[in-house]
Amino acid sequence: MRVLIVYAHLEPHSFNHALKEQAINVLQAARHEVRVSDLYAQSFNPVATWHDFERAAVIQPRQYGVMQREAYLHHHVAEDIIAEQEKLSWCDLVIFQFPLWWFSAPAILKGWFDRVLMAGYAYDKEKWFATGLLTSRRAILSVTTQSPKSAYDASNMHGDIKQILYPVHHTLRFVGIMPLSPFLAYGVMNMDTQERRQCLMDYQLHLSEQIEKK
Amino acid sequence: MRVLIVYAHLEPHSFNHALKEQAINVLQAARHEVRVSDLYAQSFNPVATWHDFERAAVIQPRQYGVMQREAYLHHHVAEDIIAEQEKLSWCDLVIFQFPLWWFSAPAILKGWFDRVLMAGYAYDKEKWFATGLLTSRRAILSVTTQSPKSAYDASNMHGDIKQILYPVHHTLRFVGIMPLSPFLAYGVMNMDTQERRQCLMDYQLHLSEQIEKK
Numbered sequence: 001m002r003v004l005i006v007y008a009h010l011e012p013h014s015f016n017h018a019l020k021e022q023a024i025n026v027l028q029a030a031r032h033e034v035r036v037s038d039l040y041a042q043s044f045n046p047v048a049t050w051h052d053f054e055r056a057a058v059i060q061p062r063q064y065g066v067m068q069r070e071a072y073l074h075h076h077v078a079e080d081i082i083a084e085q086e087k088l089s090w091c092d093l094v095i096f097q098f099p100l101w102w103f104s105a106p107a108i109l110k111g112w113f114d115r116v117l118m119a120g121y122a123y124d125k126e127k128w129f130a131t132g133l134l135t136s137r138r139a140i141l142s143v144t145t146q147s148p149k150s151a152y153d154a155s156n157m158h159g160d161i162k163q164i165l166y167p168v169h170h171t172l173r174f175v176g177i178m179p180l181s182p183f184l185a186y187g188v189m190n191m192d193t194q195e196r197r198q199c200l201m202d203y204q205l206h207l208s209e210q211i212e213k214k
Numbered sequence: 215m216r217v218l219i220v221y222a223h224l225e226p227h228s229f230n231h232a233l234k235e236q237a238i239n240v241l242q243a244a245r246h247e248v249r250v251s252d253l254y255a256q257s258f259n260p261v262a263t264w265h266d267f268e269r270a271a272v273i274q275p276r277q278y279g280v281m282q283r284e285a286y287l288h289h290h291v292a293e294d295i296i297a298e299q300e301k302l303s304w305c306d307l308v309i310f311q312f313p314l315w316w317f318s319a320p321a322i323l324k325g326w327f328d329r330v331l332m333a334g335y336a337y338d339k340e341k342w343f344a345t346g347l348l349t350s351r352r353a354i355l356s357v358t359t360q361s362p363k364s365a366y367d368a369s370n371m372h373g374d375i376k377q378i379l380y381p382v383h384h385t386l387r388f389v390g391i392m393p394l395s396p397f398l399a400y401g402v403m404n405m406d407t408q409e410r411r412q413c414l415m416d417y418q419l420h421l422s423e424q425i426e427k428k
Contacts (some may be wrong), residue, residue: 010263010264012273012275037260046261046321046322047260047320047321047322048224048253048320048321049254050224050316061227062225065360066403089293101262101328102327102381103380103381103384105323106262106325107261107328108260108261108321108322110316110318110324110325111260111320111322112323114321117316142274159380163377164384165314165326166317166320166378167317167378167381170372170378171316189279189280191276
């Protein structure tokens with residue numbers, strides 16, 4: 001299997017980094033091919049601008065989604081977007097590794113969705129969900145939180161984690177990618193060494209179980 | 215009343231721009247003070263990095279939220295963040311004007327939340343929700359969508375718009391800001407001139423009604 005890990009954390013000593021490394025090790029040991037988009041290391045630009053399709057003919061009035069489709073169909077897409085699309089097209093499974101910041105993905109990852117999942121590439125007119133352009137791929141969100149698990153119950157502080165992850169999962173479904181069960185590492189800041197080790201083992205088990213579901 | 219409009223769209227001819235201008239006109243006509251954070255015009259950097267608190271003492275292991283608090287308390291925060299915090303602190307009402315991209319805010323706005331709503335500034339230990347550090351402020355999300363209104367019913371294509379806006383509304387509530395009823399301009403790409411005019415009038419009415427609720 002071909003696996004792309006899209007990794008969005010700024011700190012090499014973070015638990016996010018450890019989870020990313022764990023996924024690489026586990027997957028490679030099982031003889032899967034792994035590629036990584038390390039968004040911070042790549043200095044990935046998350047801000048959608050008209051520079052994303054600089055040489056494309058301008059359709060007035062300029063509308064970002066319309067211009068995406070035009071630029072994609074005529075091969076006028078910025079190099080950094082093409083590089084990400086190439087990796088995403090290559091993979092069977094994409095893992096998103098990120099910390100939950102303000103109940104969603106960090107901006108650098110949000111912008112990856114904004115810019116990479118272009119109209120014409122990831123979806124098109126009436127080509128979404130079951131007929132989305134990225135079907136036959138699956139995804140796993142691997143997410144760390146600061147608050148403990150109990151904060152993410154429906155009746156508690158932050159509400160159901162499913163509700164919080166809904167926009168990202170729905171995005172994936174829209175382009176045809178099937179989200180598998182997410183992995184949640186809750187309260188990572190308060191974990192001791194033993195708990196971190198256990199969490200990495202839980203992640204290994206989670207990945208194996210989800211992948212074997214194929 | 216003091217109103218901050220945080221505006222996140224790349225195109226001056228967009229309907230988002232028209233809604234932003236409408237808000238300015240309506241509010242100023244009612245003798246409210248208005249300031250605007252035009253994130254694209256400001257080339258606002260949405261990516262959280264350690265440069266956000268360059269002169270702050272480093273606490274090992276580096277954790278972004280912990281560093282935020284440390285930097286804020288010791289006045290080591292990047293200038294662009296301070297400028298946004300100053301406007302947010304000044305206002306009684308903050309309006310977020312943005313297009314719904316992948317069922318959430320564009321990355322440039324997501325990063326405004328990531329970087330501006332710092333620990334120590336917007337919330338602190340046990341200081342959240344009713345005791346958040348930005349209480350006595352209210353917010354309105356003014357959001358455009360590509361899909362029509364019917365796509366955002368609970369039983370339809372994208373699910374309930376309330377569910378989609380939940381992470382942003384919950385963020386605001388967490389820091390003590392009370393979200394008022396959002397304004398949704400659905401299917402803006404398919405509106406004709408008359409429908410756009412009507413929508414701007416609806417927005418004027420919405421703003422007046424929400425503000426008078428005080």
